[in-house]
Amino acid sequence: MTAATAAPAPMSHREVLRALSGLLMVLFAAMVSSTVVSVALPQIVGDLEGTQSQYTWVVTATLLASTASTPVWGKLADLFDKKRLLQIAIVIFATASLLCGLVENTGQLIALRAVQGLGMGALQVLVQVIIGAMVSPKERGRYNGYLGGVMAVSTVGGPLLGGAITDTDWLGWQWCFFLAVPICIAAFAMLSRTLHLAETKRTDVKVDYLGATLIAAGVSLLLLWVTFVGNDFDWISWQTAVMVAGSVTLLGSAVLVETKVREPVVPVHVLKRRDPALATVASLAVGMAMFGGAVFLGQYFQISRGFSPTEAGLLTIPMMFGVMIASAIAGRLVSRSGKVKPYIVAGTLVLTGGFSMLATIDHETNLVFMGAGMFLVGTGVGMSMQNLVLVVQNSVPLRELGAASGAITFFRSLGGTIGVSVLGAVLADQVADKIADGLAALGIDASASSGSSSLNLDAMPAPIAEIVRAAYGDATGHLFLISACIAAAGFVAALFLSPVRLRETVDLAETPAGEEPALANG
Known part of the structure; x- marks a missing residue:
């Protein structure tokens, strides 16, 4: 049975901000660890004499471990001491980051990136769970601006930082991994002093190992398919049939298990x-x-428009500002009113509008117009992303906060992974067709010109390089059209949300079994 404890006293704003400083530091370290490496990865794999297949696995290993473990970490936060779990996750992540910078071959790097992914997934969900345990959903909105700012800075600033580190002779690519270590050490020390959560001691803890295993296996198989389909094998192939059928079977079994166990993941x-x-x-x-x-914006600016990696990162700053400003303003307005639906609806609508603007771009689009579209995309994300987490957290009691937060974080990450794969496949097909048409117009047989598939434009004859640039620029607009349609689906889902008012207590009042929590209408 669960030991009875008094309701935890709410932390003051000053106490929350002190603890939040450490939480944001580890969140930044976790999120920037992916973006800072992305720019340096070609040089890293080249120095380690790795292959293209190993290049892919350096990325895939982190993605698999992070996404598949997210719901598990979320559930563990419901069962065990949240602060202790966070400290363990920091140690795992920092140790793996340090060792990644000391590797001697790509095999070691792949293995350690998987371990780093475990810590990354833990930090991303535990930060949200702990914030949820510190403050009520209504007050939580005011802190979402800080989370949005960290996400924006790490997403846009990471490639800039990675390029600077890689281009600096006295640092080298190893510091793309070492960078997270001092941040984690400082955050660990800060959180040890400032983070004080009232935990409920439980004597009936029972971990759902079967459900966790089935979920991790099913998600991993699905992500492997998403990663390799369209490149290593066709969308309609026996490999697709086997992997999709296996994933559906594993995840279907997981659903059955989760509906029967007492403590589902x-x-x-x-x-x-x-x-x-x-x-x-x-x-x-x-x-x-x-x-x-958004992941293809950097490629568009570099390949189609000829900008350097650093310049490409700077050109995406409007999107970062949109996220930071919108998340800060929307978060404070949510805390004042307690109403969250209007901001989610408006955010998904603005997101759809921003992608609709970007859907019209080609290889000659005015950069000011693109900046406006990116700002709208960032604004839409800032207004909706964290507020969607609030909707789920507001509907569950404190004892289920971790599992619920882990679930929605997992689906968001899974959506991003699927989106990157699907849009990447579309981009590859569009580019191949446009390059073939362009070469045909010059009287060149595309099948005989293998060099046109390379991204080293400097090594190409000027006419062919121009065809490749135009192909990538014109094809990118199709990606944003698909993104606009996907965002529109999110807008429709947001329209049907109940106009509930966020509760002002950390925990949710108990309700009889079988009934949904009673939430105040807005």
Whole structure:
């Protein structure tokens, strides 16, 4: 049975900010660890004499471990001491980051990146769970601006930082990994002094190992398919049939297990309710649109427009500002009113509008117009992404906060992964067709010109390089059109959310078994 404890006293604003400083530091370290490496990865794999297949696995290993472990870490936060779990996650992540910078071959790097992914997934969900345990959903909105700012800075600033580190002779690519270590050490020390959560001691803890294993295996197989389909094998192939069927079987078995165990890793009974289900669908759509679309902006600026990696990062600053400003303003307005639906609806609408603007771009589009479109995309994300987490957290009691937060974070990450893969496949097909048409216009047989598939434009004859630049620029607009459609699906889901008012208490009042929590209408 769960030991009876008094309701935890709410932390003051000053106490929350002190603890939040350490939480934001580890969140930044976790999120920037992916973006800072992305620019340096070609040089890293080259120095380690790795292959193209190993290049892919350096990315995939982190992605698999992070996404598949997110719901598990979320559930562990419901069962065990949240602060202790966070400290363990910091140690795992920092140690793996340090060792990644000391590797001697790509095999070691792949293995350690998987361990780093475990810590990364833990930090991303535990930060949200702990914030949820410190303050009520209504007050939580005012802190979402800080989270949005960290996400924006790490997403846009990471490639800039990675390029600077890689181009600096006295640092080298190893510091792309070492960078996270001092941040984690400082955050660990700060959180040891400032983070004080009132934990409920439980004597009936029972970890759902079977459910966790089935979820991790099913998600891993699905992500492997998403990663390699369209490149290593066709969308319609025996490999696709085997991997999709295996993933569906594993995840279907996981759902059956989760509906029967007492402490499910993913709270199916919560996700079956209207608002959490709609918020999850909207979050999946926002993740697919945001990560799937924005990840190709850097490639567009570098390949199609000829900018350097550093310049490409600077050109995406409007999107970062949009996220920071919108998340800060929307968060404070949510805390004042307690109403969250209007901002989610407006955010997904603005996100759709921003991607609709970017859907019209080609290789000669005015950069001011692009900046306006990126600002709208960032604004839409800032208004909706964290507020969708609030909807789910507001609907569950404190004892289920970790599992619910882990579930929606997992679906958002899964949506981003699927979006990147699908849009990447579309981009490859579009580029191949446009290059073939351009070469045909010059009287060149595309099948005989293998050099046109390279991204080293400096090594190409000027006419062919121009065809490749135009192909990437014109094809990128199609990606944003798909992203706009996906964002529109999130807007439709947001429209059907209940106009609830966020509660002002950290925990949710107990309700009789089988009934949904009673939430105040807005």
